[in-house]
Structure formats: structure tokens, C-alpha cells
Amino acid sequence: MNxxxxxxxxxxxxGSITRWPVDVQDAAFAFTAASPDEAALALAAARDLDExxxxxxxxxxxxxxxxxxxxxxxxxxxxxxxxxxxxxxxxGVGAGLAAATAAGLIAGVNLxxxxxxxxxxxxxxxxxxxxVLDEGDAS
Amino acid sequence: xxxxxYQELTNIEAAALMGVTVDALESLLARxxxxxxAALADLRx
Numbered sequence: 001m002n003x004x005x006x007x008x009x010x011x012x013x014x015g016s017i018t019r020w021p022v023d024v025q026d027a028a029f030a031f032t033a034a035s036p037d038e039a040a041l042a043l044a045a046a047r048d049l050d051e052x053x054x055x056x057x058x059x060x061x062x063x064x065x066x067x068x069x070x071x072x073x074x075x076x077x078x079x080x081x082x083x084x085x086x087x088x089x090x091x092g093v094g095a096g097l098a099a100a101t102a103a104g105l106i107a108g109v110n111l112x113x114x115x116x117x118x119x120x121x122x123x124x125x126x127x128x129x130x131x132v133l134d135e136g137d138a139s
Numbered sequence: 140x141x142x143x144x145y146q147e148l149t150n151i152e153a154a155a156l157m158g159v160t161v162d163a164l165e166s167l168l169a170r171x172x173x174x175x176x177a178a179l180a181d182l183r184x
Contacts, residue, residue: 011172013165019147045176061141068156068157
């Protein structure tokens with residue numbers, strides 16, 4: 001590492017080598033040992049700015065950067081269901097109930113009272129098994 | 140500067156968040172800090 005590189009790193013990352021990128025720290029410490037006066041001068045100037053930043057009111061990121069930070073955050077999972085909801089989902093009861101309800105409505109409108117129960121069961125079974133998908137007359 | 144100085148992110152993390160290369164981040168930081176240092180020096184005079 002030469003003085004120019006050391007100076008650039010001090011300008012970019014400040015007056016504390018331990019806050020520099022890890023992959024350049026060893027070389028930076030070696031340069032400090034080899035050229036203590038030059039290194040001390042560069043670090044002192046950078047440290048002055050570090051102290052000014054520490055004493056300043058916090059800077060806030062712009063809206064675009066703020067959004068990228070938020071987008072980069074780990075996504076949370078959907079809220080945990082209650083045990084009963086998990087049981088319903090596992091059993092497929094929700095879909096079955098919806099299909100049965102739709103079939104019951106159809107049966108109530110279109111079918112005779114005597115056969116409504118049997119037909120409703122058949123239609124419900126068809127919906128539950130996926131045999132009925134986009135039937136326009138189901139609505 | 141916010142990400143690296145205040146949030147103490149690594150150069151790799153900050154570069155990724157800003158969508159730039161690590162080299163570009165280093166250049167931006169160096170230029171920004173030099174400009175700020177010059178501006179502060181002007182204020183102190």
C-alpha cells in the first residue's frame with residue numbers, strides 16, 4: 001500500500017483503520033508501521049471529520065435510498081393462524097364448506113325439494129374434487 | 140456517509156443497498172467526505 005491508497009481509504013472510511021474494509025486493514029496497519037508520520041497525518045485529518053460527523057445532527061437518507069433499505073429488510077411471514085384455523089386449512093374444510101354452500105344455493109334455486117339434498121352433495125363433491133372449475137351457470 | 144459512518148455498515152453492505160459497486164462506494168465516500176471537510180473548513184474560517 002502506498003500513501004495515495006492510504007490517503008484515499010482515510011478519506012473514504014475515516015480516521016480509524018479498524019472501520020476500514022477488512023481486506024485492507026492488514027496492509028493499512030503495515031503502512032502505518034512503515035510510514036508512521038504520513039499515516040498519522042492522513043488519519044488525523046480524517047478523524048477531525050469523524051468527530052464533526054459524530055457531533056452533528058444525524059443525516060437522514062433520501063426517500064429512494066430509504067425505500068431500498070426497507071425493501072432489503074427481511075420479509076415477515078403472515079400472522080400465525082389460530083390452531084382451529086390451521087386445523088380447518090389442513091382438513092380442507094374451508095374449501096369444502098364454500099363449495100357446499102354454493103351447491104346448496106344452486107340446489108335451492110334450481111332443484112326440487114325432494115332431490116336437493118342428494119344433488120347438493122354431488123355438486124359439493126364435484127367442487128371439492130376440482131371437477132367443477134369455471135362453470136358459468138354456477139353463479 | 141449515513142450508512143457507513145452512522146449505521147456502521149460494511150462497504151459491501153452499503154454498496155449493495157445503494158446499488159453500486161464497492162469501488163464506486165469508496166469513490167463516492169472519499170469525494171463526499173473531502174467535499175464536506177472543505178465546506179467545514181470554509182465555515183470555520
